[in-house]
Amino acid sequence: MSHDNSSPKFLQHHFHDVEQQYETAKLGMWAFILTEVLTFGGLFVAYVVYRSWYPEMFVGANLLLDVNKGLLNTIVLITSSLTMVLAVWAIQKKNQKLSLFMLIATFLFAFMFLGIKYLEYSHKFEVGQLPGEYYSYMGPEIAHLNNPHIFFSIYFIMTGLHGLHVAIGMGLIAWLIYATAKGNLNSEYYTPMEMIGIFWHLVDLIWIYLFPLFYLI
Amino acid sequence: MAENQKQNYLTHPKGIMSWLLTLDHKRIGLMYLFGGIAFFFLGGVLALGMRLELAAPGNDFVSNDTYNNMYTLHGAIMIFLFIIPAIPGALGNILLPLMLGAKDVAFPRLNLASFYIYTVGALFVMYTIISGGVDTGWTFYTPYSTTSTSNVIPMTMGIFVIGFSSILTGLNFIATIHKMRIPGLTWYKLPLFVWALYGTSLVQITATPVIAITMVLLILERLLGIGIFDPALGGDPVLYQHFFWFYSHPAVYIMILPAFGIISEIIPVHSRKKVWGYKFIAFSTLSIAFIGFLVWGHHMFTSGQSVFSQIVFSFITYFVGIPTGVKIFSWMLTMYKGQVSFTPPMLYALSFLFLFTIGGLTGIFLGAVALDIHLHDTYFVVAHFHYVMQGGTIIAFLGGLHHWWPKSMGTMYNQTVANICCLGVFLGFNGTFFPQFLLGLRGMPRRYATYDQQYAELHNYSSFWSGILGLSIFISIMNLLWSLRKNNKLDPGTNPWGGMTLEWTHTTSPPHPHNFEEEPVLEHGPYDYDKVIVEPTFKK
Ligand code: HEM
Ligand SMILES: [Cu+2]
Numbered sequence: 001m002s003h004d005n006s007s008p009k010f011l012q013h014h015f016h017d018v019e020q021q022y023e024t025a026k027l028g029m030w031a032f033i034l035t036e037v038l039t040f041g042g043l044f045v046a047y048v049v050y051r052s053w054y055p056e057m058f059v060g061a062n063l064l065l066d067v068n069k070g071l072l073n074t075i076v077l078i079t080s081s082l083t084m085v086l087a088v089w090a091i092q093k094k095n096q097k098l099s100l101f102m103l104i105a106t107f108l109f110a111f112m113f114l115g116i117k118y119l120e121y122s123h124k125f126e127v128g129q130l131p132g133e134y135y136s137y138m139g140p141e142i143a144h145l146n147n148p149h150i151f152f153s154i155y156f157i158m159t160g161l162h163g164l165h166v167a168i169g170m171g172l173i174a175w176l177i178y179a180t181a182k183g184n185l186n187s188e189y190y191t192p193m194e195m196i197g198i199f200w201h202l203v204d205l206i207w208i209y210l211f212p213l214f215y216l217i
Numbered sequence: 218m219a220e221n222q223k224q225n226y227l228t229h230p231k232g233i234m235s236w237l238l239t240l241d242h243k244r245i246g247l248m249y250l251f252g253g254i255a256f257f258f259l260g261g262v263l264a265l266g267m268r269l270e271l272a273a274p275g276n277d278f279v280s281n282d283t284y285n286n287m288y289t290l291h292g293a294i295m296i297f298l299f300i301i302p303a304i305p306g307a308l309g310n311i312l313l314p315l316m317l318g319a320k321d322v323a324f325p326r327l328n329l330a331s332f333y334i335y336t337v338g339a340l341f342v343m344y345t346i347i348s349g350g351v352d353t354g355w356t357f358y359t360p361y362s363t364t365s366t367s368n369v370i371p372m373t374m375g376i377f378v379i380g381f382s383s384i385l386t387g388l389n390f391i392a393t394i395h396k397m398r399i400p401g402l403t404w405y406k407l408p409l410f411v412w413a414l415y416g417t418s419l420v421q422i423t424a425t426p427v428i429a430i431t432m433v434l435l436i437l438e439r440l441l442g443i444g445i446f447d448p449a450l451g452g453d454p455v456l457y458q459h460f461f462w463f464y465s466h467p468a469v470y471i472m473i474l475p476a477f478g479i480i481s482e483i484i485p486v487h488s489r490k491k492v493w494g495y496k497f498i499a500f501s502t503l504s505i506a507f508i509g510f511l512v513w514g515h516h517m518f519t520s521g522q523s524v525f526s527q528i529v530f531s532f533i534t535y536f537v538g539i540p541t542g543v544k545i546f547s548w549m550l551t552m553y554k555g556q557v558s559f560t561p562p563m564l565y566a567l568s569f570l571f572l573f574t575i576g577g578l579t580g581i582f583l584g585a586v587a588l589d590i591h592l593h594d595t596y597f598v599v600a601h602f603h604y605v606m607q608g609g610t611i612i613a614f615l616g617g618l619h620h621w622w623p624k625s626m627g628t629m630y631n632q633t634v635a636n637i638c639c640l641g642v643f644l645g646f647n648g649t650f651f652p653q654f655l656l657g658l659r660g661m662p663r664r665y666a667t668y669d670q671q672y673a674e675l676h677n678y679s680s681f682w683s684g685i686l687g688l689s690i691f692i693s694i695m696n697l698l699w700s701l702r703k704n705n706k707l708d709p710g711t712n713p714w715g716g717m718t719l720e721w722t723h724t725t726s727p728p729h730p731h732n733f734e735e736e737p738v739l740e741h742g743p744y745d746y747d748k749v750i751v752e753p754t755f756k757k
Contacts, residue, residue, distance in 0.1 A: 053453070132437075153444055
């Protein structure tokens with residue numbers, strides 16, 4: 001079965017029209033977002049359980065995190081969400097160049113986020129503030145606290161999983177940059193950019209939860 | 218027409234690569250089907266091996282360690298490699314777009330990806346087997362699973378990977394059901410199998426992420442000693458049970474809802490009667506999916522749960538019985554005054570009604586705290602979940618396989634042999650598992666290779682009938698495969714049971730590579746046997 005010549009080449013053969021294809025992609029993406037929320041939700045439950053078991057330890061251990069770097073990263077990630085929105089807006093307005101620029105900016109912000117995270121992690125590795133059995137830090141601030149290794153287990157698992165999402169997001173954005181530069185994405189067809197945008201906002205949103213949970217309270 | 222008769226998805230296009238890289242949902246479904254059946258066989262061999270060991274009280278054939286490996290692998294293979302992927306992955310994939318009048322699922326590439334993710338997960342499980350097995354039971358309870366020296370990591374890794382396949386299939390089906398229906402096919406005109414897949418998919422995408430993250434935590438606990446589940450490091454092993462059952466109770470609905478869907482198709486077609494209580498069946502599916510998320514604690518009555526939680530979980534557990542009962546009554550009323558024909562699919566459906574009812578009712582026993590404290594971890598639980606999972610899901614799967622075999626393969630098996638096998642399955646199943654209720658009531662614990670002399674007679678009886686059960690299933694599958702021999706093709710227009718849904722009325726058997734020659738136009742509802750006459754046609 002072939003479709004008639006009037007249908008654009010980005011329309012896959014099993015859809016009737018562009019609108020159906022777009023609506024389907026959007027629904028699929030939101031369903032995916034739901035699974036992501038539940039994945040982090042499971043870890044969030046672990047956080048709540050252990051926080052209620054060891055409230056003093058959690059309060060004490062969070063002081064060991066670097067709030068400034070955390071705050072900087074929050075700003076970086078929120079900005080990258082903004083540039084992502086602008087990239088989609090620009091392509092809708094037929095401004096491919098601006099869109100490309102915004103995508104590259106988003107990519108660089110993501111990179112910056114991971115760079116700052118790397119600095120934080122490597123400091124933790126140096127002083128031995130590590131998950132579980134690898135934990136060895138015995139500084140005076142927390143000498144009186146029970147099981148601080150659990151705090152760092154949860155911290156590393158949650159921020160690590162989030163970092164993995166940032167890295168995957170960078171891969172996707174890199175692909176968007178390529179596709180936009182080649183003109184495969186344009187004002188008529190930019191569904192992938194919109195979908196990856198939704199994913200990117202989710203990644204941002206998760207961090208907005210993680211930041212206060214670990215750094216502030 | 219002559220050319221079209223030759224063109225079907227099985228023969229067009231040709232070549233091994235056209236299968237391995239296919240985006241056709243029907244071919245992907247078939248690959249799931251044969252993968253699933255292969256694992257069913259493997260799990261079945263392990264099961265018969267265990268029954269052989271249990272035929273007499275002592276360690277007759279295998280050591281206790283080997284036995285521990287056997288039941289773990291049996292459970293994990295049956296659940297994660299066969300039951301959970303098989304019905305949605307195989308029958309769901311083949312049928313869903315056909316039933317919706319669509320050319321394919323919403324995301325064909327993702328569909329192929331889920332199949333390969335499933336394959337990768339299966340390879341992890343195979344690796345576990347050849348590298349020495351795992352002995353924790355399919356539930357991987359901590360703290361034993363964090364200290365056992367067996368291969369917990371590759372096994373749980375496999376389950377983690379398969380989880381992604383399950384999520385992607387669920388997501389794909391939800392988008393397909395919402396967006397790929399032909400015009401006029403409104404929600405209440407959908408075949409009930411589609412509703413069942415919808416409920417299943419919702420559970421798949423919402424529960425599976427939790428098991429995935431649980432498996433990750435378990436693996437990290439073993440690798441890094443993170444202290445989440447290990448009490449020696451300040452963790453809580455019972456939290457593992459909460460996480461596990463928060464997924465695995467809903468997962469029993471991933472296993473049974475598609476089976477409900479199959480039964481809802483078979484019964485009206487083979488009774489030639491409009492389904493009774495369409496909306497009851499449709500909405501009971503959704504309410505089961507929802508209530509299923511609230512009852513996980515009934516697996517943990519003996520874990521030191523507070524009396525308050527026991528009461529609450531027990532109370533909510535009873536609610537699951539309501540929508541389930543509604544379905545059973547709807548099916549029975551559908552048959553009432555219908556022209557019931559005793560074809561192989563219908564015999565399986567009748568067996569299902571009988572066996573699943575026993576399974577469901579004994580679930581109510583187990584939901585009562587006082588009884589469960591006695592029955593927990595005994596053969597009573599083993600019998601209960603085999604009545605629902607094998608007597609329910611696998612019987613429905615076999616029924617569905619016999620129902621849609623002529624549609625998907627374009628051949629008809631020997632119906633007399635199929636009927637005899639179905640009877641053998643029914644008798645063999647009851648003979649195997651009914652005694653286990655009695656064993657459990659008398660205190661026989663599960664997961665032991667040896668037992669006290671007083672249980673010998675019932676165990677021996679169970680082992681004998683398990684042989685009949687295994688043989689009957691084996692022959693019934695062989696009977697299906699034998700129909701694929703040369704020169705046994707049906708006429709492409711065949712509608713052997715007189716089905717009314719689009720896959721029967723608007724496409725050939727086996728279907729066209731793009732499902733329909735042209736987009737179908739809906740002429741009647743899925744079960745309008747009171748308004749339209751669709752005669753069964755059966756031509757060679
Ligand atoms: C009316 C519906 C049902 C009720 C009230 C019910 C209730 C229960 C309860 C209370 C238990 C815990 C027993 C114990 O471990 O002490 C249990 C175990 C189990 N049930 Fe059900 N059940 C129902 C239906 C199902 C269905 C439909 C399936 C699967 C298709 C299923 C599969 C299982 C499995 C696999 C276990 C044992 C898990 C294990 O410990 O390995 N149940 N059921
Ligand atoms: Cu349960």
